[in-house]
Amino acid sequence: MTIDEELSKLEDDIRRLKIEYEVYLNGSTDRPPRDLVYRVETLIKRHTADQTNLNFGQRYKLNALAQKYAVQSSLWRRRLMEKEEGRGQFARQKRELEVLTAEKTVRVVCSDPAAEPEKVEQIFKAIIGAQRKVGQNVENVDPVRFQKYLCDRTKQIKASFGCASVQFSVSIENGKVKFKAVKA
Secondary structure, three states: OHHHHHHHHHHHHHHHHHHHHHHOOOOOOOOHHHHHHHHHHHHHHHHHHOOOOOOHHHHHHHHHHHHHHHHHHHHHHHHHHHHHHHHOOHHHHHHHHHHHHHOOOOEEEEEEOOOOHHHHHHHHHHHHHHHHOOOOOOOOOOHHHHHHHHHHHHHHHHHHHOOOOEEEEEEEEEEOOEEEEEOO
């Protein structure tokens, strides 16, 4: 493999590493891409240790890739630390689970689920969290169907009771998830 091909592969590996870290940090995989990190670092170290066989253009590309990797690596290290400590964007996820476990009941008042997607998402996350806590399978739950269900249920309760809004509550009682909707 020529040096130009290795530098192109290094560039592709850095791009792939960036994608894999995003996937890991968003919670889709369980472990960070350590094997790809090792491969990238090994290639960078090998070529930076002996630059005598590189021409000026190849040295420039290698230094640019090494700098790009260093910047990304610093960013990933900081985001991993935030994830481990439960800070930043990960703090919100941690707080939502803490609210569910501390209060045992999540209550949301909603007047129009179609116009209030943040409330629908809060109810949806509470249900998913509660189902996970009791050990139920949550992979078949569809957020679009859930929003449609909330819209239909809200219309039905508003028509039955003549109220302006509906209170939805999610709790865990006797090892089962309870989802209730009452007039607010």
